[in-house]
Amino acid sequence: MRNITKTKRQQNQGFSLFTVLIAVSFVGILGLLVLYIALSNFNMKITDLKGKDSFYTAERALEEIRTGLQEDVGNAMSKAYTQVLESYNVENRSQDSSMDRQRQSEFQDCFITELMRTLRVSKTEDNIYNMERLRGYVDLKYDGSKESLIITNPAGSAPLMKAVKNVGKNTENNGVLLKNLKVIYVDEKGRAAIICTDIRLLVPEVQFPTPSTLPDLMNMIVVADKGIVCEGTESTPTSINGSIYAGNLPSALAADSETSIKVIPGASLNVESGDKVVCKGEISVGLNSTFTSAESVNLWARGLNADSVQNVSLSGSTYFADDLTVTGKNNNVKISGNYYGYGSYESATSDDCVAKDQYEKSGLTGAALSSAIVINGKNTTLDLSDTQKLMIAGRNYIASSKVKANNRSNTNDVATGESLTVKGTQLAYLVPKEVLGASGNPLTYDAYLALLNGAKDISVNWDAAVEAWGSRTLRDIGVDSEKPVQTVFYNDGFVYFYLNFTDAQKSADFMQMYYQNNPTVKANMDKYLSFYFGGEDSGITVKDADSYLRYITNGNALSYSGADAQGNMQQATSVNPGEKILQEQVGYQNSWYALNRKMITSYDLLNKAVKEDAEGKTHNETDGDRSVYDNLVNEKKMISYIKDTVKDDTGKYVFTASDEDGGLQAIMYDNGENGMNQTLKISQSDADKLRLVVCTGDVEIESGVKFQGIIMAKGTITLRAGAQLESAPLEAARVFQAQMSSYGDGTSIKPQDFFWEGDKYVLGNSSSSGKKDTLNGSDTYSIADCVTYENWKKE
Numbered sequence: 001m002r003n004i005t006k007t008k009r010q011q012n013q014g015f016s017l018f019t020v021l022i023a024v025s026f027v028g029i030l031g032l033l034v035l036y037i038a039l040s041n042f043n044m045k046i047t048d049l050k051g052k053d054s055f056y057t058a059e060r061a062l063e064e065i066r067t068g069l070q071e072d073v074g075n076a077m078s079k080a081y082t083q084v085l086e087s088y089n090v091e092n093r094s095q096d097s098s099m100d101r102q103r104q105s106e107f108q109d110c111f112i113t114e115l116m117r118t119l120r121v122s123k124t125e126d127n128i129y130n131m132e133r134l135r136g137y138v139d140l141k142y143d144g145s146k147e148s149l150i151i152t153n154p155a156g157s158a159p160l161m162k163a164v165k166n167v168g169k170n171t172e173n174n175g176v177l178l179k180n181l182k183v184i185y186v187d188e189k190g191r192a193a194i195i196c197t198d199i200r201l202l203v204p205e206v207q208f209p210t211p212s213t214l215p216d217l218m219n220m221i222v223v224a225d226k227g228i229v230c231e232g233t234e235s236t237p238t239s240i241n242g243s244i245y246a247g248n249l250p251s252a253l254a255a256d257s258e259t260s261i262k263v264i265p266g267a268s269l270n271v272e273s274g275d276k277v278v279c280k281g282e283i284s285v286g287l288n289s290t291f292t293s294a295e296s297v298n299l300w301a302r303g304l305n306a307d308s309v310q311n312v313s314l315s316g317s318t319y320f321a322d323d324l325t326v327t328g329k330n331n332n333v334k335i336s337g338n339y340y341g342y343g344s345y346e347s348a349t350s351d352d353c354v355a356k357d358q359y360e361k362s363g364l365t366g367a368a369l370s371s372a373i374v375i376n377g378k379n380t381t382l383d384l385s386d387t388q389k390l391m392i393a394g395r396n397y398i399a400s401s402k403v404k405a406n407n408r409s410n411t412n413d414v415a416t417g418e419s420l421t422v423k424g425t426q427l428a429y430l431v432p433k434e435v436l437g438a439s440g441n442p443l444t445y446d447a448y449l450a451l452l453n454g455a456k457d458i459s460v461n462w463d464a465a466v467e468a469w470g471s472r473t474l475r476d477i478g479v480d481s482e483k484p485v486q487t488v489f490y491n492d493g494f495v496y497f498y499l500n501f502t503d504a505q506k507s508a509d510f511m512q513m514y515y516q517n518n519p520t521v522k523a524n525m526d527k528y529l530s531f532y533f534g535g536e537d538s539g540i541t542v543k544d545a546d547s548y549l550r551y552i553t554n555g556n557a558l559s560y561s562g563a564d565a566q567g568n569m570q571q572a573t574s575v576n577p578g579e580k581i582l583q584e585q586v587g588y589q590n591s592w593y594a595l596n597r598k599m600i601t602s603y604d605l606l607n608k609a610v611k612e613d614a615e616g617k618t619h620n621e622t623d624g625d626r627s628v629y630d631n632l633v634n635e636k637k638m639i640s641y642i643k644d645t646v647k648d649d650t651g652k653y654v655f656t657a658s659d660e661d662g663g664l665q666a667i668m669y670d671n672g673e674n675g676m677n678q679t680l681k682i683s684q685s686d687a688d689k690l691r692l693v694v695c696t697g698d699v700e701i702e703s704g705v706k707f708q709g710i711i712m713a714k715g716t717i718t719l720r721a722g723a724q725l726e727s728a729p730l731e732a733a734r735v736f737q738a739q740m741s742s743y744g745d746g747t748s749i750k751p752q753d754f755f756w757e758g759d760k761y762v763l764g765n766s767s768s769s770g771k772k773d774t775l776n777g778s779d780t781y782s783i784a785d786c787v788t789y790e791n792w793k794k795e
Contacts, residue, residue: 054193058185061138061149062195065181068137069201070783072118077204077783080110084208100208108174108203112163115176115201119161129161129178146188153180154196164200175202175786194795202786213607215599215632216275217761218729218736219243220710223599224717225629226250226698227281228261230269232721234290234310236704237268242727243276245599245628249716258282258302263289269719271297278595278628282322285309293318295337300595306331308377314339320371321592323394329378336386341371341419342588344393344554346577352586354603355593358624367413370394372555376423379534379562383541388549392419393577393585395507395555398426398498400488414486414498417507419555419572420542422532425525428514431485431497434464435474441497448487448495458497460484468521469514477513478506505575508556516569530565538562545570552581597621598631610756612636629714631756633694638754639670645741651676655751656689657738664735665689666751672696672714679718682707691728691735692751701725710736736761 084107121130135151142149153159157180164174178199186192221242222228227249230238246260254262260279263269265287271277272294279301285291290311293299297316304320306312308328314335321343326333348359348369359369371394375382384390398414416429430441436458438451452458462484465471474484479499486500501507515522533539542559545551553572560567574581594603598621606621610631621631629635642653651670656663667690671678679698682690684705691709693699698715701707701723708728711717719725736758739748752758 054185054187054191058183058193058195061140062183064138065134066787069787073201073786074783076111076115079114080107081206083110103208111203112176127161129159131159148186150184152182154182175200197792198790200788200790204786213605214760218733219727221725221727222717223628223712225627225714226716229718230263230267232267234268236722237270238719238723239270239272240725241273243274245278247627248281259284263291265289276599280596285312300592306333319588322371324373326375326380327377331377331380334383338389339387341392342585343369343371344585345369347582347585347589350586353589365413367397367399372396373420374423375532378532379538381538385541385543390548391552393554395419396421417511417555419553420557422529424528429499431499432466435461436497437461442494445493445495477510478503508572508575511556512571526565526567529560529567533560533562536563599628633712634754634756638668642668642670655740657735661734661738664691664731666692666735669695691732694754
């Protein structure tokens with residue numbers, strides 16, 4: 001029985017082994033589970049990391065698009081700001097908030113228009129933005145065979161572009177909205193990141209300059225009420241750094257009394273800087289002379305006459321009320337920067353032109369009120385290839401009213417259809433002999449009387465076919481129906497007959513037909529033009545109209561290459577300018593008038609009742625007979641002070657400021673026609689401390705002298721060879737405000753007291769004119785804040 005029956009312990013021996021096996025298995029499974037969880041967590045983190053990397057890649061592509069759009073916003077901002085400033089002179093420049101709102105509104109419209117023009121897919125689809133342009137902003141480097149980057153629109157949507165122009169409280173969202181942009185990035189493992197968003201391009205907030213009733217006196221160098229004469233040579237040029245005003249030279253110094261700056265033969269004048277360089281008349285540059293205006297110069301003048309010059313270079317912004325005329329031979333003229341020939345008969349005679357009455361009283365004709373560019377010089381080079389903006393508002397005239405022989409017929413100037421031309425093209429406007437029924441054109445005066453045969457006007461053959469006109473007749477070319485021919489008498493006893501176009505468009509079209517579309521006539525005309533452009537380097541260089549930032553001509557523009565003796569006549573862009581362009585030109589007319597009164601651009605800010613004394617006597621700064629000198633200098637008060645203070649008969653008062661003010665000097669001198677009638681000569685020893693000169697007569701800057709400061713002369717200023725004029729705002733302001741003496745009642749007198757409203761000029765008043773380049777000056781703008789995301793989501 002004991003051998004058969006086992007004990008309880010013996011019966012449980014296999015269970016222990018089983019338990020151990022289970023425990024070991026459990027530990028192994030647990031270890032594997034932990035390892036699996038750790039591996040899965042690692043893989044998840046790797047996947048998440050790769051996913052984030054894909055997302056960041058897609059986001060980076062989106063940020064590059066945003067950066068590219070920031071550049072577009074900056075460019076649109078710059079252009080819109082410039083456009084508003086260009087029309088700034090057109091508006092009533094009062095300083096109230098309504099005018100600022102108007103400028104801001106115009107800026108917003110210009111900005112949105114320019115930005116949409118830049119981003120649109122085509123001219124016919126203004127509401128669709130160019131997706132290819134946005135793709136072009138992305139510069140990511142990736143392996144295209146393994147990865148992909150797609151910039152597109154969500155399914156069922158289009159790249160819509162919308163202008164946002166809210167009013168009231170929601171104007172902060174104004175701008176351009178680009179809708180439905182989608183960026184997809186897929187890496188080499190197939191992991192994708194998708195971002196959908198809209199992009200809003202906001203209108204930047206800009207500050208426009210506030211106009212002032214005062215000129216920027218401390219940055220001015222010269223007021224020469226009777227003009228400036230420049231001497232010197234190319235090796236010893238005269239130079240100017242600062243704003244100046246030049247009235248007209250006396251007839252003894254200039255045959256043409258409309259000359260303000262005369263660069264004598266062989267001399268050289270460099271205007272190196274100047275916010276406002278203003279000439280009442282024209283600039284005359286003589287034989288082998290040089291005249292240059294630098295990029296920062298704003299040059300205003302009636303015009304410029306280059307006569308056999310060595311070099312004329314206009315590199316800044318140039319504003320001419322009348323012609324740029326090139327005569328003589330071997331001229332070299334280059335215009336870059338911006339050129340505004342804003343004078344036109346329409347703007348000068350507009351009711352909005354403040355000088356209209358004066359023009360009418362003076363009897364100025366169309367030729368004197370029209371800005372054209374006219375070549376009448378042999379072997380001339382005129383280069384406009386670097387010009388950014390070009391406006392030639394006037395047209396060329398055959399100025400018959402200036403010919404004395406025409407007094408008997410009261411002849412008007414004959415208008416042609418060209419804004420930029422050579423005077424030789426006027427031959428195209430001579431009436432053919434078959435139309436006149438005469439032996440030729442011109443005729444002697446006796447032959448003219450015979451042709452007239454006792455009639456009041458000559459008769460013409462309206463139906464005569466003219467070969468040079470492509471067999472057209474007088475009826476076909478658009479001359480005036482009542483007076484088709486203008487008769488012009490010349491002092492040599494000959495009488496000329498010109499086609500009379502009273503319609504500017506028809507006049508321009510006639511020249512296009514005659515010259516550009518008539519190969520035989522063009523070939524003959526080009527041969528004739530070779531007289532003016534005989535050298536290979538000579539000619540007129542004009543870019544294609546689309547190559548300018550702005551291009552406006554109210555007549556045709558001639559270009560010509562001396563190298564291949566070929567010319568071209570570009571069609572006028574705006575023979576009959578629209579109201580906006582006309583008002584812009586009127587604005588320039590009014591600005592030029594104001595500059596000739598007080599060296600500020602706004603006529604509306606001229607003071608119409610400047611108080612002269614305690615008895616209530618006033619004067620009006622807008623009067624046409626008041627000059628810049630009259631409106632700046634209180635001449636009567638200065639002369640009275642000199643007489644009371646100076647004990648000798650020199651008429652000169654020299655003031656030396658205290659050591660605190662640097663010992664700087666000022667001279668007040670009654671040396672004009674009613675005073676000493678002596679020229680004030682400034683030597684280098686004088687110029688070392690002299691910072692302010694106010695005199696009633698002439699001033700001469702001696703050879704090689706560098707004068708720093710302000711000169712106010714009622715007479716003529718002569719710059720000898722190598723003379724330099726340079727503004728010194730701080731030092732000029734210090735002597736301007738220094739105390740000279742005290743009256744018995746304890747009040748002091750300062751040089752500023754001899755200027756109208758002199759107490760309103762402050763130390764360092766270098767920006768009182770209000771001109772400030774907010775795009776490039778101290779004011780800065782964050783363009784990045786103008787490009788924002790909306791409806792952003794990640795898929």
